[in-house]
Amino acid sequence: MTASFSRLGAARGGSGSTTGRDAGRTWIVARHVEPDPPLRPHERGDVYDQRFERLKEAGVDVHGEANLVERLLRGHGGTRVLDAGCGTGRVAIELARRGFNVTGVDIDPTMLDSARRKAPELRWVLADLATLALGEQFDAVVLAGNVMLFVGPGNERIVLGHVARQLGPGGVLVSGFGLDAGRYTLSDYDDDAAAAGLILVNRYATWDGEPFEGGPYAVSVHTPG
Numbered sequence: 001m002t003a004s005f006s007r008l009g010a011a012r013g014g015s016g017s018t019t020g021r022d023a024g025r026t027w028i029v030a031r032h033v034e035p036d037p038p039l040r041p042h043e044r045g046d047v048y049d050q051r052f053e054r055l056k057e058a059g060v061d062v063h064g065e066a067n068l069v070e071r072l073l074r075g076h077g078g079t080r081v082l083d084a085g086c087g088t089g090r091v092a093i094e095l096a097r098r099g100f101n102v103t104g105v106d107i108d109p110t111m112l113d114s115a116r117r118k119a120p121e122l123r124w125v126l127a128d129l130a131t132l133a134l135g136e137q138f139d140a141v142v143l144a145g146n147v148m149l150f151v152g153p154g155n156e157r158i159v160l161g162h163v164a165r166q167l168g169p170g171g172v173l174v175s176g177f178g179l180d181a182g183r184y185t186l187s188d189y190d191d192d193a194a195a196a197g198l199i200l201v202n203r204y205a206t207w208d209g210e211p212f213e214g215g216p217y218a219v220s221v222h223t224p225g
């Protein structure tokens with residue numbers, strides 16, 4: 001059976017600690033970590049991608065996000081997808097492989113560099129979601145891999161306002177992020193989405209569509225009201 005990787009955590013940098021369990025107690029030991037040598041531009045994205053390669057090799061399905069977006073769009077009939085905060089293009093490239101017309105946007109040129117090298121035929125846009133104005137509409141906007149936790153405190157409402165403007169009629173905004181750190185709550189997210197004119201249509205615990213019952217991760221689906 002293939003395990004599914006449906007709760008994607010923030011994936012930047014390495015760990016400076018070791019965690020284990022001993023007689024029922026969880027322990028964390030800090031260890032000295034030599035600073036990483038500076039990475040050349042494309043290497044940062046490559047390091048990010050290697051994490052997913054390892055998961056794939058371990059039999060984990062790393063395409064939960066693409067699976068959900070595809071399911072939602074098959075019902076809607078739309079084909080245009082904006083991968084907002086696309087990073088190295090993990091989700092966009094998989095959706096393009098399935099026949100969707102994708103655009104990836106990211107603020108980090110090094111991540112986009114990796115995306116471009118992997119799929120030069122796709123459209124990659126270097127832009128800040130907080131000022132995004134592509135002047136076109138999409139059937140789905142996906143904020144995968146905790147993007148809402150990366151945009152910076154206080155910018156969430158501005159980002160949602162801009163991505164909401166990219167949605168066509170009946171389009172869906174699909175966003176998954178972790179809740180355990182308490183940095184940005186679902187209630188804040190729903191308020192910010194409502195301010196952008198969006199209404200909640202579904203909420204899942206994982207990208208596989210398990211029901212949300214108040215756990216540490218949520219995938220929310222909003223649509224223009």
Ligand SMILES: C[S@@+](CC[C@H](N)C(=O)[O-])C[C@H]1O[C@@H](n2cnc3c(N)ncnc32)[C@H](O)[C@@H]1O
Pocket residue numbers: 008009010011084085086087088089090091105106107108111127128129130143144145146147150151152
């Ligand atoms: C953890 S990565 C997720 C990448 C990708 N969505 C995935 O799931 O593999 C978060 C991404 O959000 C991007 N990001 C953060 N703030 C952004 C902003 N204001 N505008 C555009 N991209 C942003 C980062 O550069 C980074 O590539």
